[in-house]
Amino acid sequence: MSLITRQLEGSAFAGWNDFVDRHPAGTVFHTTGWLTLIDPAIEIIAVLADDNIIAGAALVKTTKHKISGYHIPPYTQYFSPLYMHDKGSLTEEHECIKAILEKIKDANHIDFKLPKGHQSILPYHWKGFESAVSITHIIEADLPAYLANLNKNKLRELKKLQSMQASGEIIVEHDIKEPELVHLLQQTSERKGFDARSAFAAKLVMKAADTFARKIVIRSKEHGLLAFGFFPYDNKAVYNLINASVRVKDPVLKTINLLLLYQAIEFALNSGRTFDFEGSMLPGVESFCRLMGGKQVPVYRVQKSPSLRYSLLKAARQIKNDRKKI
Numbered sequence: 001m002s003l004i005t006r007q008l009e010g011s012a013f014a015g016w017n018d019f020v021d022r023h024p025a026g027t028v029f030h031t032t033g034w035l036t037l038i039d040p041a042i043e044i045i046a047v048l049a050d051d052n053i054i055a056g057a058a059l060v061k062t063t064k065h066k067i068s069g070y071h072i073p074p075y076t077q078y079f080s081p082l083y084m085h086d087k088g089s090l091t092e093e094h095e096c097i098k099a100i101l102e103k104i105k106d107a108n109h110i111d112f113k114l115p116k117g118h119q120s121i122l123p124y125h126w127k128g129f130e131s132a133v134s135i136t137h138i139i140e141a142d143l144p145a146y147l148a149n150l151n152k153n154k155l156r157e158l159k160k161l162q163s164m165q166a167s168g169e170i171i172v173e174h175d176i177k178e179p180e181l182v183h184l185l186q187q188t189s190e191r192k193g194f195d196a197r198s199a200f201a202a203k204l205v206m207k208a209a210d211t212f213a214r215k216i217v218i219r220s221k222e223h224g225l226l227a228f229g230f231f232p233y234d235n236k237a238v239y240n241l242i243n244a245s246v247r248v249k250d251p252v253l254k255t256i257n258l259l260l261l262y263q264a265i266e267f268a269l270n271s272g273r274t275f276d277f278e279g280s281m282l283p284g285v286e287s288f289c290r291l292m293g294g295k296q297v298p299v300y301r302v303q304k305s306p307s308l309r310y311s312l313l314k315a316a317r318q319i320k321n322d323r324k325k326i
Helices: 010-022 032-038 090-103 122-126 143-149 152-166 178-192 198-207 253-270 283-291 308-325
Strands: 004-008 042-049 052-060 062-064 067-069 110-113 130-139 170-173 213-220 224-232 237-239 242-245 274-276 295-304
Touching: 004 010, 004 090, 010 032, 010 042, 010 052, 032 042, 032 052, 032 198, 042 090, 052 090, 090 122, 130 253, 130 283, 143 253, 152 170, 152 253, 170 253, 178 198, 178 224, 178 242, 198 224, 213 253, 224 237, 224 253, 237 253, 242 253, 253 274
Parallel strands: 237 274
Antiparallel strands: 004 042, 042 052, 062 067, 110 295, 130 274, 130 295, 170 213, 213 224, 224 242
């Protein structure tokens, strides 16, 4: 079979998005609709056979730590080449991925996170990429089965929150103003000790269309705005991307994140989708994902960089992480 590698432009983007939609591991994060929220300068490299896309990558060239390249965009869960062909072999997959990598070989940095449970990492290994594995957690069930198997303590906490919702003490909405969101993100990042990139995250949320992102806002009559969640989705899964909340002393409301996540899980399972926690391997977060019914799934990340600056930064981060474990 004759394969052609081509950079797509303009109206051809629709063909790429259709390919992603049909691909078993294609996600909303691979679509131009999502990536234009990050940066409008998208490059799409496609491998075609008989004028049909069988592999490709939608790329955004950005600068991180003063190093220009194909970094995983902020707040983007999966970002990598995709391969699909009904009668394709593993050899053909490897050839397609190698063809894409050849097109971007001169980049100062390439960083991909492969969709969960998808693709061989060998083409990347053969091209000199480093690989690492992390863990996400997913829920695959119908809603009654999920609730029947949910941790009893979590179920009890959830029912208390749902009772407050039924009485009107808690209100669930789907709209939030940008200043409210920025304030919530800043409070959460200060409390949990991470950089939420509040201004960037807020612009992302405000620009995202309802057709591919679920926004959930929880308020209480007594405390006002309590929590916000941002859950992008495609026809396969709903993704837990942003969670922000205020700290309250009320023993029931301090578990408000449970109701926030349940709203998204309910949306996912009732629509025939899986729910992806984007699970962290931090002990507390990992145990919460499991208690909420998440099943561990490996996710591969591959990186390649000829930059000495990047290598030094990576080594410094590793030393910092190692010291935290002591």
